Amino acid sequence: MTTDKPYLTGHFTPVAEEVTATELTVEGTLPPELTGRLLRNGHNPKPGITPTHWFKGSGMVHGIRLREGRAQWYRNRWVHTPALNGAPYMTDHGPDLTASAAGTHIIEHAGRLLALCEANLPFELTPELETVGAYDFDGKLRTAMTAHPKEDPVTGELHFFGSSPFPPYLTYYVADTKGEIIHNAEIPGATASLKHDFALTRRHVVFIEGNVTFDPTEHSGIPYSWSDQQPSRIGVMPRGTDGAQHIRWFSTEPGNMLHVANAYEDSHNRIVLEGPTVDREGFHLSWNWWTGTPGRGTEPVSRSYTHRWVIDTTTGTVDEEITDDLPVEFPTLNENYLGTEHRYQYAISFPDENGYGGYGIAKYDRTTGARRIHHAGDARMPSEALFVPATNTTREDDGYLLTVISDLKQDTSHLLILDASGLNHVATIHLPHRVSAGLHGTWIPD
Secondary structure, three states: OOOOOHHHOHHHOOOOOOOEEEOOOEEEOOOOOOOEEEEEEEEOOOOOOOOOOHHHOOEEEEEEEEEOOEEEEEEEEEOOOHHHHOOOOEEOOEEOOOOOOOOOEEEEEOOEEEEEOOOOOOEEEOOOOOEEEEOOOOOOOOOOOOOOOEEOOOOOOEEEEEEOOOOOOEEEEEEOOOOOEEEEEEOOOOOOEOOOOEEEOOOEEEEEEOOEEEOOOOOOOOOEEEOOOOOOEEEEEEOOOOHHHHOEEEEOOOOEOOOOOEEEEOOOOOEEEEEEEEOHHHHHHHHHHHOOOOOOOOOOOOOOEEEEEEEEOOOOEEEEEEOOOOOEEEEEOOHHHOOOOOOEEEEEEOOOOOOOOOOEEEEEEOOOOOEEEEEOOOOEEEOOOEEEEOOOOOOOOOEEEEEEEEEOOOOEEEEEEEEOOOOEEEEEEEOOOOOOOOOOEEEEEO
């Protein structure tokens, strides 16, 4: 395998085989209430394959089963899509929605495990992480599906969208608790801007269009690039079957946001949206690493800072600000608060563009403005930190953060469990091999 690509070296060195291990070693005391499965996805090309872009590497899902104080098993499996074995994404008839990397995210809804990549159909997996095949919601999903659907914590409905560089640029969907699509609509006014994530509030759906848009001259295999001519906007759409008819687009300062922390209506009925965002230089810094541009180094660095937008739909104005100067990504929260005002949110901190700082897990108190960091340690890189609520509690931050650590010095990985309230160590579960740094995952309680 070619090793000059940064996304194939160091923390990102692909795992070369599928493994199943049982009765994992636990340091500390594993809370019995953490009974369920942690699943995490990420790009992991097969040996001998060098993708032209980090995002084109085939997906591998890692699973860890916890049960009543024990770590029962670990297993990792490639998602067996046509692309895993080299099938082209494009055919003579257009894009093949089944030729997916399926390496961005994995979710569970209505009893189905779905591995996601925003340019394609989801792929269904068994509970043992074996591939079932492409899933199109019984023929009702005719577009690609975002890698970041939102499950409403009140209704249990799954909200998601399909984005395309060609018309229709944006299609919105709602699936009920049985997994059946009950609503879809093409969204007027959308453009070919890259739409990776979105937000859901109690009364609105919020779409984000940044300055990164379709570019057929980009030859990395991911045909998008920064454009100063592409407007940066936020689309606010009322929830409901006729919401698309009433969407409004609000202009914002140039930038691009990949991941939403949360959004909600405040006491003045304004919409508050937060998430890490990059400017032009920050985007190019990341893009050059993702494509393996020579001289960019092996470690990803960031200029992704947490932004806040306050959208007043009455006056038509948008106030925006950078709320913190720590480079972060992969924001998470207690998802019982998704769509409503929350106090706490979490993220992974990165070295800045000069290589200063290190990896860690950051916690923000949005009421006091305090920021706390659990430093991962030398040559250790954490994955997205998933919040798992404790049982029988009313405090928002009473729960656990679960993150998979890549340890280069020891050439190992472990699942780190922190107390979310104080970021204190709770337990460490040792995995049978080093897990390559990945993207998003989910906790599925029993």
